[in-house]
Amino acid sequence: MGSFKDTLDTTRVRANDPFTSSVIVSRMTFPSRKVPWRPSAVILVPPEPYHFSFLAASLIHFPINATFLFTQADTLLNITLEEILRLSPRGDCLPAPVLLVGPIDFSVESRLLRYGFRTLRIQGRDVFETAANAAFFRLLTVSPKAKKGRDHILVVSADTGMEGLSATYYSAHQGTPIVFVTRTSIPSPTKAVAAKFADRTFTLFGSEKTISRRVEEELRGIVSHVDRIEGENPYEISVHFARRSEPRLGWNRNVKGRGDAFSFGTLSAWQKAVSGVLFAHLGKHTPLLLVRSDRVPSVVREYLLFLNPAEPKPPMPPFMHGFILGDEGDIADSVQTELEEHLILRAEEH
Numbered sequence: 521m522g523s524f525k526d527t528l529d530t531t532r533v534r535a536n537d538p539f540t541s542s543v544i545v546s547r548m549t550f551p552s553r554k555v556p557w558r559p560s561a562v563i564l565v566p567p568e569p570y571h572f573s574f575l576a577a578s579l580i581h582f583p584i585n586a587t588f589l590f591t592q593a594d595t596l597l598n599i600t601l602e603e604i605l606r607l608s609p610r611g612d613c614l615p616a617p618v619l620l621v622g623p624i625d626f627s628v629e630s631r632l633l634r635y636g637f638r639t640l641r642i643q644g645r646d647v648f649e650t651a652a653n654a655a656f657f658r659l660l661t662v663s664p665k666a667k668k669g670r671d672h673i674l675v676v677s678a679d680t681g682m683e684g685l686s687a688t689y690y691s692a693h694q695g696t697p698i699v700f701v702t703r704t705s706i707p708s709p710t711k712a713v714a715a716k717f718a719d720r721t722f723t724l725f726g727s728e729k730t731i732s733r734r735v736e737e738e739l740r741g742i743v744s745h746v747d748r749i750e751g752e753n754p755y756e757i758s759v760h761f762a763r764r765s766e767p768r769l770g771w772n773r774n775v776k777g778r779g780d781a782f783s784f785g786t787l788s789a790w791q792k793a794v795s796g797v798l799f800a801h802l803g804k805h806t807p808l809l810l811v812r813s814d815r816v817p818s819v820v821r822e823y824l825l826f827l828n829p830a831e832p833k834p835p836m837p838p839f840m841h842g843f844i845l846g847d848e849g850d851i852a853d854s855v856q857t858e859l860e861e862h863l864i865l866r867a868e869e870h
Contacts, residue, residue, distance in 0.1 A: 529863040532844040538567050538590040538791035543603045546587045549798040553607055560612040561586035562604050563619045566593040570681045571647035572622030573794045574698050575654045577688040580801050581695030582665045594625040616640035648700050652709035655697035664695025672769050674698045675724045682787050683726030686758040689800035689808040701735050714742040723769045724748040755810045755817040762807040771807045779829040779838030782809045789850035796845045816858050824862040831866045
């Protein structure tokens, strides 16, 4: 079993694999089945490819209020089963308390059934159809409570998803569905979602390197409004999205000196980064900022120092905090220390 390691202003979720990481985050978020925010459901997702965990994120948000667990596609690990039994979700307002997203083998479902858990499969012939089915379920069967979750849809590249990695946290935060396009085309299941919800805002998540202008223009011919969040790399995109303010889609974390909390993950250990999406759903409601395994990118460092509040005398809130998602092989101790420094140093000093 992994663990979490703290400094004054950071909490590290240390695990060797995404299955353990997601269980640790679940236990941190839902420490008891008796808490008032007890989850109604468990979402089970295979760790590969990234598409299934991305598209499942919107199913976390209220009124579903689900925990999120990675599972081996053909085996229900004991650590995963133990977490499901610990939480014993009741499936309030849902067809079933366990949602199986993507190509999960019947042996996993069979074991859950033996323990008395009803299951609902959300899947399709490919990642595009699975994402469309998840969007229909989210918006038509169990609509998210947040207005942004009902009025917006995120569009991520199916060819390389790392520019869209930080979209998963907002999806969990608001219940905003994620659908996929290729760099040069809009597959038919995604077109079906666009046609059904043509009055929503479709936000392209990434640069023209991953979603072309041609796709953007084609989408504009189907829906009423298209937006785009971009940057030179995924690190910039994660910061731009966190800073982005109304009326556009974004976290609106852009007030100098306000202080805030974030989750930090890497591209190389993206599953562990995604395992922290519950931190965007409850508690500190953290956006995801991306770092390198051996350093904090300058765009992230400057953003944190901009937000960090001046320290009053005597010291009092607001304070900054960060969740570090990965072990020391994913995010070095020196990076955690560097983040601690950026989170504790005050804005008036810079």
